[in-house]
Amino acid sequence: MSMLQTTHRLEVETRGRGLYMFTDPVCRWVARSGIRTGLLTLLIQHTSASLVIQENADPDVRGDLQRFFARLVPEGDEIYHHTLEGPDDMPAHVRSTLTQTQLSIPVMDGRPALGTWQGLYVFEHRHAPQRRRVAMHLIGEA
Amino acid sequence: MSMLQTTHRLEVETRGRGLYMFTDPVCRWVARSGIRTGLLTLLIQHTSASLVIQENADPDVRGDLQRFFARLVPEGDEIYHHTLEGPDDMPAHVRSTLTQTQLSIPVMDGRPALGTWQGLYVFEHRHAPQRRRVAMHLIGEA
C-alpha cells in the first residue's frame, strides 16, 4: 500500500464569541479521502479565532469556557496599545495565543481518533460574524 | 527507502492533579517501530487532562505549575454552570483548553527530537485516579 496525501480548505461561519462545533464536516472529508490510517492536521488561518478539542455533550461547558476567557482577557484593558481594530481585537489575539491555532489528530479506522466525549471546535474570539478558513492536510494509507 | 506508518494506544494512570512523565514508554514505542526519521503525534483522548512538554529535572517545576493552574482556574467559581460532574470538572475543561490536547514531535536518529531538558507529560486536571488513553501515530523511514 502506498502513502497518499490530500489537502482542503473548509469554511466555518461564526456569529459572535463562542465555540462552533465542526467535527462532522471534518469527518466527512476524511471519509471521502479514502484514507483509513494516517494523520490529519487542521490550521485556522486567523489570529483572532482558535481551534479547540473540547467536550461535545453539555453545552454549559462551552458557555463556561466563554465566560472564563471573557474574564481572564477583558476588553478595555489599560495595557493594550493595539485598539484601532475595536475593543475585542486585542483580547482576541491574546485568547488565540492562550489556545491553539492548529491541531494534529491521528486517523484510525477511517476517522479522527477522538475520544468519545471530544468534539472539534472553532473558538471565535470576535463579536461580529466571521467566515473562518481552516486549512486541512491528510496523509496516510487506504 | 519507503515511507512507513504505525499507530498505537498508550495508557497512563494518574492519581490526582499534576504532571505524569511518560517520555520513556513513548521513546520505547518509537524505537521498536524501526522508524529512524519521521514525525510522531500524540493525542490525549480526554477533555479533562492535557499533554505538555516541560522540564524533566527539578520536580518543583511540576509543583509550581500545578499551584499556578489551581489558582488561575479555581474550583467553585461562580461563573460555572457545568457543575454536575463535580467541582473539579469544569476547571479541568478550562485547564485543558489553556494547555495542549495533542503534540507533534519530529523524530531524528530513532527518537523524538526533544531538547535535553524536555520531558513528555500527561497533565492531569482531576482529583480522582484516572486511566488516560493517548492515541499515537508515527510516520517516517527506517
Add this chain to the structure above:
Amino acid sequence: MSMLQTTHRLEVETRGRGLYMFTDPVCRWVARSGIRTGLLTLLIQHTSASLVIQENADPDVRGDLQRFFARLVPEGDEIYHHTLEGPDDMPAHVRSTLTQTQLSIPVMDGRPALGTWQGLYVFEHRHAPQRRRVAMHLIGEA
C-alpha cells in the same frame, strides 16, 4: 510522485522577552526542499520559550501580548519553589505551558499555508539573550 521527508535545525537568537518573527527562514527552508504539498512541523527544544502564530502587521500586538503575559504570570510569585535559576525562570515555564511548544502547518503551493496576517514567532520568556533551537520536519511531495 513519491513521498519525501527532510529535517533541519534552525537557530533563533533572542534578546529578552518578546516575540521574534522567523517566518522567512522557515519559508526559505521549505522552498529549498522542493516539497510543494505536505506538512511542516516545528518544535522548540526548550521549556522557557514557545512557538506562536500571531499577527504580522502591527508591532503593538506583540507589545500587548508581552504585557499581558508579564501580568498574568508575575515574577516573585510566592507560590514558586523553583527559584534557583532566577526570578524569570519559573514564570518562563508557566508561560511556555500556556502557549505552544510545537506547531504543525499544512504546506500548499510550496509554502506554509498561513493566513495573510499570520506570522511565525519564537515567544521568548527569559530576559537574558538566548540561542533557541527549533527542530523542523517536512513531509510531502514535489
